[in-house]
Amino acid sequence: MAKTYRIATIPADGIGPEVIDAGVIVLKALADKLQSFSLDFTHLDWSSETFKATGKYIPDGGLEVLKKNDAILFGAVGAPDVPDHISLWGLRLAICQPFQQYANVRPTRVLRGTQSPLRKCNTGDLDWVIVRENSEGEYAGQGGRSHRGHPWEVATEVAIFSRQGVERIMRFAFETAAKRPRKLLTVVTKSNAQRNGMVLWDEVANIVAKDFPEVTMDKMLVDAMTTRMVLKPESLDTIVASNLHADILSDLAAALAGSIGIAPTSNLDPTRQNPSMFEPIHGSAFDITGKGIANPVATFWTAAEMLEWLGEKDAADKLMQCVESVCESGILTADLGGTATTKEVTSAVVEEINRLN
DSSP, X not given: OOEEEEEEEEEESTTHHHHHHHHHHHHHXXXXXXOSEEEEEEEOOOSHHHHHHHSOSSOTTHHHHHHTSSEEEEEEOOBTTBOHHXXXXXXXXXXXXXXXXOEEEEEEEOOTTOOOSSTTOOGGGXXXXXXXXXXXXXXXXXXXXXXXXXXXXXXXXXXEOOHHHHHHHHHHHHHHHHHSTTOEEEEEEOTTTSTTHHHHHHHHHHHHHTTOTTSEEEEEEHHHHHHHHHHOGGGOOEEEEOHHHHHHHHHHHHHHHTOGGGOEEEEEOTXXXXXXXXXXXXXXXXXXXXXXXXXXXXXHHHHHHHHHHTTOHHHHHHHHHHHHHHHHTTOOXXXXXXXXXXXXXXXXXXXXXXXXX
């Protein structure tokens, strides 16, 4: 009997509703075609419009509603008339942190039919997985402001690195690297300047490495890492970095792979005590909202990552085959140099799905 997965969708802001709608269409088509699983979607209208109307992004009891689901498919949060730190902490981080989604995973590769802006980069040269610590570090929310409005005003932003937090993300990163063919992990740090938290980061990495003798580990300072990503992409495979560093590096990675419009994210609770959340990384993109040109590929890839996490790897692989076939046929949105609309790309992927054997 086919298993049914309960999926909560939170389209939220900007192009979020457009790409999540596209994702749901493609997921339903895939489930209908394969008949090996089914999906039960619950739509949650939590957005900046909700916040402006009610004063809250998540209604009372909202997290309990989410807990009843197997996964969360998230669009994007952020609006021009709501400060970014309010929208981020009001919705996305308000889910990630209490649900202990401490592993943010961002695969990056050059899809068939797309092109890296790097001159000599072949399709196989850029195939990375960036593992981002997603619960503490520089985004722990610790700090404050005093003497507001005065010349001597002070603001502090305290990065938190707990041994438990660092060890669990390191173990996850080593486990991820061990499952990949190259078994190579690059640990990104800044311990020359950040001499407390990042030194702990390095120490824990060295300790955990002893449990994974099959994995080759190297270390890079984050500033040098940016140049290595550009000049020697083929030298990298699995990458682990702190919350801030990986946030920046993963956007660079997406651009190097061709477009931020194709890049997926998984916010995982590896213990599986809470549902994990899956989102494209492109943000709300209000400059193109409503124009029908948003690239849905990031959402399709995100949906594939969600399916694999749920245990449907064959379906995930088939979905990505269909997506890459569409890209290879030249049906691309403007960010990839094409002229196709969101709906045209979506329809083309559905057609590919329907052609599956």
